[in-house]
Amino acid sequence: MSSPSIIENKSVALRIFSAGFVVVWLLIAAFPFIWTLWGSFKVELDFFSKENWTNAITGIRTIKETGAAYTMNGYEGAWVQEEFWKSVVNTTIVCFFVVCTSLTIGTLGGYALSRTNFRYGFWLLITALIFRAMPPITLVSGYLLPFFEWGLWGSLSTTIVVLVAINQPFTLWMLHSFFQKIPKELDESAKVDGCTQFQAFRHVIIPVMWPGVITTGLFSFLLAYNDFAVTAMLLAKENQTMVPKIAGFLGTTQTEGNVMFAVAAVVSATIPLFILVMFFQRQIVSGLTAGAVKG
Amino acid sequence: MKHRTFFWFFLPTALAMLLFIFLPIISVVTQSLFVSHEQVFVEVENCDIFGCKNEMMIDAAATEKLRAEQPLGRFVGLANYFNRSHLATSEIATLWQTAESWGTFYDGLFNLPLYRAIIFTLVFTFVTTPSVIIVGFMIAVAVNALNQHLKGLVIFFSLLPFVVTPLVGSLILFWMIDARGIIGNSLQYLMGDPNLSLKASTGLTWITLIVYGVWHAAPFAFVIFYAGLQTLPQDTLESAMIDGASRWQRIRFVVIPHLMPLVTFVALIQLMDNFRVFEPIVGFNASAHATSLSFLIYNDMDGEARLLNSAATTSVLTIIGVAILLSPVLVRTWRDWNRKV
Numbered sequence: 001m002s003s004p005s006i007i008e009n010k011s012v013a014l015r016i017f018s019a020g021f022v023v024v025w026l027l028i029a030a031f032p033f034i035w036t037l038w039g040s041f042k043v044e045l046d047f048f049s050k051e052n053w054t055n056a057i058t059g060i061r062t063i064k065e066t067g068a069a070y071t072m073n074g075y076e077g078a079w080v081q082e083e084f085w086k087s088v089v090n091t092t093i094v095c096f097f098v099v100c101t102s103l104t105i106g107t108l109g110g111y112a113l114s115r116t117n118f119r120y121g122f123w124l125l126i127t128a129l130i131f132r133a134m135p136p137i138t139l140v141s142g143y144l145l146p147f148f149e150w151g152l153w154g155s156l157s158t159t160i161v162v163l164v165a166i167n168q169p170f171t172l173w174m175l176h177s178f179f180q181k182i183p184k185e186l187d188e189s190a191k192v193d194g195c196t197q198f199q200a201f202r203h204v205i206i207p208v209m210w211p212g213v214i215t216t217g218l219f220s221f222l223l224a225y226n227d228f229a230v231t232a233m234l235l236a237k238e239n240q241t242m243v244p245k246i247a248g249f250l251g252t253t254q255t256e257g258n259v260m261f262a263v264a265a266v267v268s269a270t271i272p273l274f275i276l277v278m279f280f281q282r283q284i285v286s287g288l289t290a291g292a293v294k295g
Numbered sequence: 296m297k298h299r300t301f302f303w304f305f306l307p308t309a310l311a312m313l314l315f316i317f318l319p320i321i322s323v324v325t326q327s328l329f330v331s332h333e334q335v336f337v338e339v340e341n342c343d344i345f346g347c348k349n350e351m352m353i354d355a356a357a358t359e360k361l362r363a364e365q366p367l368g369r370f371v372g373l374a375n376y377f378n379r380s381h382l383a384t385s386e387i388a389t390l391w392q393t394a395e396s397w398g399t400f401y402d403g404l405f406n407l408p409l410y411r412a413i414i415f416t417l418v419f420t421f422v423t424t425p426s427v428i429i430v431g432f433m434i435a436v437a438v439n440a441l442n443q444h445l446k447g448l449v450i451f452f453s454l455l456p457f458v459v460t461p462l463v464g465s466l467i468l469f470w471m472i473d474a475r476g477i478i479g480n481s482l483q484y485l486m487g488d489p490n491l492s493l494k495a496s497t498g499l500t501w502i503t504l505i506v507y508g509v510w511h512a513a514p515f516a517f518v519i520f521y522a523g524l525q526t527l528p529q530d531t532l533e534s535a536m537i538d539g540a541s542r543w544q545r546i547r548f549v550v551i552p553h554l555m556p557l558v559t560f561v562a563l564i565q566l567m568d569n570f571r572v573f574e575p576i577v578g579f580n581a582s583a584h585a586t587s588l589s590f591l592i593y594n595d596m597d598g599e600a601r602l603l604n605s606a607a608t609t610s611v612l613t614i615i616g617v618a619i620l621l622s623p624v625l626v627r628t629w630r631d632w633n634r635k636v
Contacts, residue, residue, distance in 0.1 A: 014542070018437040022449060025434050028510065030452040032467045033459075035477060039470075048475035056477065109308035115296040122632060124305070126625070131316045133617050135571035137589045138610035141596055142319030145326060145603055149366055165315030168308050197300045226460040228574050229589070233596055243462055247577060250466075263470065266463050277454050281447070284454060288515060289522040 033270065040267045041070040044260050074264030078249075084265050086238075087245040091225065094160055094241055098224040099217050101164045102171050106220075107213060109168075110175030111201055115184065125176065128169035136166050137229040144233065154236030162230055167223050171216055177290050178212030179205070215287040218280055225273070242269045320614065326607035327375055329368040334358045368604065375608040382612075383407045408591060409609065413616075416587045418501065420569040420620075423508035427565055428558060430509055431516025436546075438517070439524045450518070457514035465507055465578025472503060500584035507575050512568070516561045523557045524550070566620055588613045 035056075039047040042062045049055040059069045066073065078084045113121050143162065147153040182205060190200035206213075225243075232244040240248065246269065249262040277284065296304075335357040341350045362368075377384045386407060394400035404410045438449050456464060471478045472493045483491045493499045527550065535545050573589035576582055582590060588609060595606035 015440070018440050021433065021437045022441060025437070026449060026452050029456050029514070032471060033455055035471065036467045048470070048473060049480075050475050053477045053480040105307035105311060108304045112296060112301050112304035116301050118298070118301075121301075124309075126628065128312070130618075130621065130625075131312060133567040133570075133621050134316075134320075134614060135573070135589045135592075135617070137571070137573060137592045138323065138613050139316060139319045141592055141603065141606040141610045142322035142326070143315075144596060144601070145366060146322060161311075162315055165311040168312050169316075172308060197296065197304075201304075222458060228460075228462050228577070229593065233593070243460055246466070247462060250580070259470075262466070266466055269463055270459060270467075273458050273460070274455070277451060277458055281451055281454065284458070285450065285518055285522070288518045 036263065037267055040074055040260070040263045041072070043071060043073065047260065047263065074260035075268070077258060078261040078265040078268070082249065082261055084245060084268065087240050087242045090156060090239055091241040093156055094163065095221055095224045097160045098163045098167065099220045101160070102167050102220040103213060103217050106168060106171035106175050106216065107206070107209070110172050111179050111205065113172065113176045114179035115187070125173070128172050132169040132173070136227070139166065140229055140233045147234070153234065154239060156235070156239050159231060159234050162234060163224050163227060166230065167220055170223065171220055174216045174219065174287065174290055175212065178209065178216070182208060211283070215283040215290070218276070218283055219287055323607045323610045326367070326604055327611045328370060328372060330371050330375065330604050331368040332358065332361050332365065335361060375604055379407065380605055381409050381608050383409065408586070409612070412586045412588050412591045415501065415585045416570060416572060419505060419508060419572050419587065420566060422505050423512070423569045424562060424565040426505070426509045427512040427516050428561055430513040431561070432520050434513065434517040435520035435524055438521060453514045453517055456510050457512065461511065461574035462578050464511055465575040468507055468510070469579045494581070497584040500579070500581050504575050504579060504581060504585055507579070508569060508572065512565060519557050519561055520554055523554045527553055563624055570617060570620060588616065
């Protein structure tokens with residue numbers, strides 16, 4: 001919140017420039033989504049028009065082919081014909097279990113890290129940072145052979161466990177920084193009153209930690225939902241989640257001229273994220289800054 | 296907290312990381328030292344009207360059996376690292392001797408898959424990271440000057456490119472820059488070149504990928520810097536104004552120093568994330584012109600052949616790359632820690 005005196009002496013030109021910049025950025029940020037959402041209700045020859053890009057707006061071909069300016073053909077093809085709904089179910093299962101497990105073991109670990117003064121606490125955090133820096137795909141190449149040998153490859157549960165583990169370093173860092181903001185006196189006094197460390201954690205700390213836990217849960221969700229490297233390599237075809245399924249569409253349907261299936265699937269996969277940002281904007285912002293403000 | 300309590304609290308997450316991050320690293324290193332078994336040949340006598348000949352035949356059953364018994368394959372030491380698909384030492388040596396100029400040397404280098412991937416990964420990382428910081432900072436300053444009611448709305452739309460699934464985000468842009476898509480079409484019109492395609496040349500593909508990278512990550516930098524701007528020291532700003540500092544001087548000498556720790560943070564996160572660039576290459580179908588280290592690993596594991604040993608070797612080299620990238624940060628943290636103690 002810059003003080004009024006600073007705003008006042010801004011020149012008109014500068015203000016227009018800065019407002020114009022914001023408008024341009026908004027266009028760049030939001031327009032692709034709006035455009036794709038709109039185009040997903042058209043036929044391919046309109047959305048990818050050789051003649052004139054305005055066809056995508058007016059929908060000339062769509063009217064010619066289907067009789068109406070909007071068509072659900074893309075969605076029908078993706079959800080019913082290509083069975084995208086199965087991937088939606090799989091994604092829901094994976095995300096639910098990944099978020100729950102990550103938070104359970106992450107809060108325990110993050111709490112412990114924030115309450116220890118020993119040197120190993122620092123080293124564990126540094127190790128987590130190094131693990132966080134490793135591209136997930138490098139780990140995936142370590143999983144494949146053992147998973148094939150032990151018959152673990154392809155199932156949803158294996159992927160869930162792997163995603164939980166890959167998310168742990170990030171979850172630990174975030175929860176650690178949230179826990180550090182909660183005064184240590186709180187659990188000390190609970191312990192004086194006769195609580196064990198776990199009881200203090202369960203009954204005193206967790207109730208005040210909810211905002212931090214929810215924020216971390218959101219990021220855990222995003223990591224699981226957005227993952228491509230792990231889900232593409234570790235899931236059998238019938239267990240595919242949305243993102244690898246969409247990647248699969250590209251290979252098979254582009255040749256058949258059914259790109260619109262992929263467009264519809266992409267829009268379907270974006271809508272939950274859109275809703276998420278709508279409801280949890282504040283938490284996402286606080287989560288992004290949680291790690292940073294500490295320095 | 297006592298050591299004992301700490302141990303029990305930390306055990307679940309430690310186990311998860313040990314089993315699924317640490318052990319896979321060991322697995323990757325081990326696999327990189329092996330190659331899969333060659334096919335087993337048997338000598339069979341083949342007789343026809345011209346007489347008998349001894350021929351070598353592939354013994355499918357024996358091959359299968361050998362591969363099932365020793366799934367890891369045959370130990371070859373560091374051979375994987377130096378072959379043509381990886382460090383290609385002998386190719387480099389020949390190239391060094393035969394290349395007449397830096398240009399031909401570079402061209403030859405660019406034909407070796409690993410070096411091609413390293414060059415693109417480094418260019419992407421070191422162009423995207425500073426661009427993200429600059430663009431994010433500009434958005435933050437501009438949004439900060441907005442009316443209070445508009446800010447929420449702007450932040451909402453700004454977050455979209457950041458939270459969207461990377462593969463989905465790159466597909467959305469890919470379809471728009473298609474020659475038949477809105478941006479591709481408009482570019483052809485603006486340039487007056489009906490055959491212009493962003494996918495056709497290496498340079499344009501790289502630019503497209505970098506633009507995607509900035510589009511995707513700028514909101515992250517923006518949100519961090521915007522939060523930093525809310526905690527600006529107002530007294531310092533006001534005294535700078537009283538002393539006659541211009542707007543630019545105030546940004547240069549008050550705002551930027553205040554945000555410097557945040558810049559370090561964003562740079563660290565962005566270096567890590569950009570170094571693993573992968574999904575946009577799949578989404579933009581750009582592998583003909585640009586491959587990254589992560590993409591190489593994916594490409595080896597994907598498909599029928601499943602070149603696991605090759606993927607493992609690239610993985611080890613990638614991990615070494617990450618370690619080099621992070622080393623300045625680690626050294627600094629180590630020094631800070633020692634100073635504190």
